[in-house]
Amino acid sequence: xxxxxxxxxxxxxxxxxxxxxxxxxxxxxxxxxxxxxxxxxxxxxxxxxxxxxxxxxxxxxxxxxxxxxxxxxxxxxxxxxxxxxxxxxxxxxxxxxxxxxxxxxxxxxxxxxxxxxxxxxxxxxxxxxxxxxxxxxxxxxxxxxxxxxxxxxxxxxxxxxxxxxxxxxxxxxxxxxxxxxxxxxxxxxxxxxxxxxxxxxxxxxxxxxxxxxxxxxxxxxxxxxxxxxxxxxxxxxxxxxxxxxxxxxxxxxxxxxxxxxxxxxxxxxxxxxxxxxxxxxxxxxxxxxxxxxxxxxxxxxxxxxxxxxxxxxxxxxxxxxxxxxxxxxxxxxxxxxxxxx
Amino acid sequence: xxxxxxxxxxxxxxxxxxxxxxxxxxxxxxxxxxxxxxxxxxxxxxxxxxxxxxxxxxxxxxxxxxxxxxxxxxxxxxxxxxxxxxxxxxxxxxxxxxxxxxxxxxxxxxxxxxxxxxxxxxxxxxxxxxxxxxxxxxxxxxxxxxxxxxxxxxxxx
Numbered sequence: 001x002x003x004x005x006x007x008x009x010x011x012x013x014x015x016x017x018x019x020x021x022x023x024x025x026x027x028x029x030x031x032x033x034x035x036x037x038x039x040x041x042x043x044x045x046x047x048x049x050x051x052x053x054x055x056x057x058x059x060x061x062x063x064x065x066x067x068x069x070x071x072x073x074x075x076x077x078x079x080x081x082x083x084x085x086x087x088x089x090x091x092x093x094x095x096x097x098x099x100x101x102x103x104x105x106x107x108x109x110x111x112x113x114x115x116x117x118x119x120x121x122x123x124x125x126x127x128x129x130x131x132x133x134x135x136x137x138x139x140x141x142x143x144x145x146x147x148x149x150x151x152x153x154x155x156x157x158x159x160x161x162x163x164x165x166x167x168x169x170x171x172x173x174x175x176x177x178x179x180x181x182x183x184x185x186x187x188x189x190x191x192x193x194x195x196x197x198x199x200x201x202x203x204x205x206x207x208x209x210x211x212x213x214x215x216x217x218x219x220x221x222x223x224x225x226x227x228x229x230x231x232x233x234x235x236x237x238x239x240x241x242x243x244x245x246x247x248x249x250x251x252x253x254x255x256x257x258x259x260x261x262x263x264x265x266x267x268x269x270x271x272x273x274x275x276x277x278x279x280x281x282x283x284x285x286x287x288x289x290x291x292x293x294x295x296x297x298x299x300x301x302x303x304x305x306x307x308x309x310x311x312x313x314x315x316x317x318x319x320x321x322x323x324x325x326x327x328x329x330x331x332x333x334x335x336x337x338x339x340x341x
Numbered sequence: 342x343x344x345x346x347x348x349x350x351x352x353x354x355x356x357x358x359x360x361x362x363x364x365x366x367x368x369x370x371x372x373x374x375x376x377x378x379x380x381x382x383x384x385x386x387x388x389x390x391x392x393x394x395x396x397x398x399x400x401x402x403x404x405x406x407x408x409x410x411x412x413x414x415x416x417x418x419x420x421x422x423x424x425x426x427x428x429x430x431x432x433x434x435x436x437x438x439x440x441x442x443x444x445x446x447x448x449x450x451x452x453x454x455x456x457x458x459x460x461x462x463x464x465x466x467x468x469x470x471x472x473x474x475x476x477x478x479x480x481x482x483x484x485x486x487x488x489x490x491x492x493x494x495x496x497x498x
Contacts, residue, residue, distance in 0.1 A: 092378060
């Protein structure tokens with residue numbers, strides 16, 4: 001089973017000026033459901049990304065691949081109006097996110113904000129002059145993690161790295177995984193904690209989860225992963241902790257400590273290939289620690305959200321040959337942690 | 342007729358008190374907005390929804406109307422201005438409160454807190470000038486009402 005339950009497009013369209021909103025509503029339902037990204041650029045045509053790639057929003061209730069001057073465009077005022085609405089008319093409540101280049105809106109969709117940085121000395125304090133927005137529509141695909149649940153979590157909670165290139169469905173996959181494990185689909189209601197730094201997995205709004213993350217899941221929204229893992233381990237006694245998009249060594253260290261404290265972890269990371277698992281420093285740190293069981297790779301194109309490869313990291317770790325293959329210098333934190341053990 | 346004259350005079354005296362009451366309510370509203378922004382950085386639309394359910398603002402009919410308009414997708418500033426016009430407050434006060442709404446949400450937390458303080462002090466200045474006027478006017482109107490009523494009774498007799 002792998003069905004689209006709902007998308008965040010409805011919430012995203014409420015942010016648009018009436019003129020653009022009506023153009024999207026004039027598209028047929030099937031086309032609307034297939035939209036993955038909307039790109040708004042100042043005085044440029046509106047780019048809509050679907051499974052078939054990028055196309056332009058046309059005035060006659062359709063998407064077109066032909067670039068012409070007749071295509072509707074977005075003005076600078078309209079762009080800033082979208083940002084204002086996305087911030088809920090409260091720039092102060094999204095200021096940190098804006099500085100990081102994104103805003104998460106109701107329904108879990110994420111808006112990438114391209115603007116000019118404003119510095120106070122060498123400190124980034126704000127952004128101004130928004131020039132373009134990249135809106136990634138959140139989708140809830142129920143059942144996309146079925147295979148992982150069956151093969152990796154039936155006997156026990158495994159430590160898993162979910163990997164793949166951007167837009168391969170890592171966040172959607174993690175959302176379905178936490179939902180199934182929390183709902184007892186393995187025969188046990190795992191106590192799950194979701195470290196949802198960008199609020200795009202559960203899309204919490206007014207304390208309610210907009211997207212289904214299961215009945216036995218606690219969500220820590222807005223915390224840094226380091227803080228969230230710390231809080232989870234100290235106060236929430238989780239069976240499994242879920243973290244999206246690991247990118248820093250400090251996060252990896254906290255996760256390794258967490259696993260050693262007795263909780264299982266499922267983390268996701270941007271990777272283009274299995275080889276990069278041993279090349280990207282943050283992933284190398286996780287793998288070299290020897291505490292992760294599996295790396296799950298998701299596909300792109302027609303295989304978006306589907307598992308294309310599972311690597312048994314423990315097996316590889318025990319083989320011990322990869323240190324020679326990938327040139328480990330023995331000085332990583334993973335190596336140190338292993339020595340401690 | 343005597344009663345009508347007394348009631349009219351009383352109404353004139355109370356109109357200024359009502360203006361003071363509504364300014365005090367809005368002052369309290371801005372204080373609460375300031376607290377929510379400073380403490381939780383909560384978006385302004387969520388703050389308005391929370392305040393609608395608070396006991397202190399149950400007399401402020403403005404909030405349910407504002408939230409209904411926001412739920413219908415109206416822009417915050419437009420919704421605020423329309424809701425203000427519905428409750429029919431003094432035009433000068435309306436102008437002040439519209440300026441407050443226009444400045445809401447457009448800057449960082451410190452900017453917002455300072456902005457709230459500025460509007461609170463503007464409202465307080467207005468209240469300080471209105472309170473003595475209200476007392477004087479109520480006394481004058483009540484006395485005038487009784488005088489006119491007495492006059493009306495004498496004429497009728």
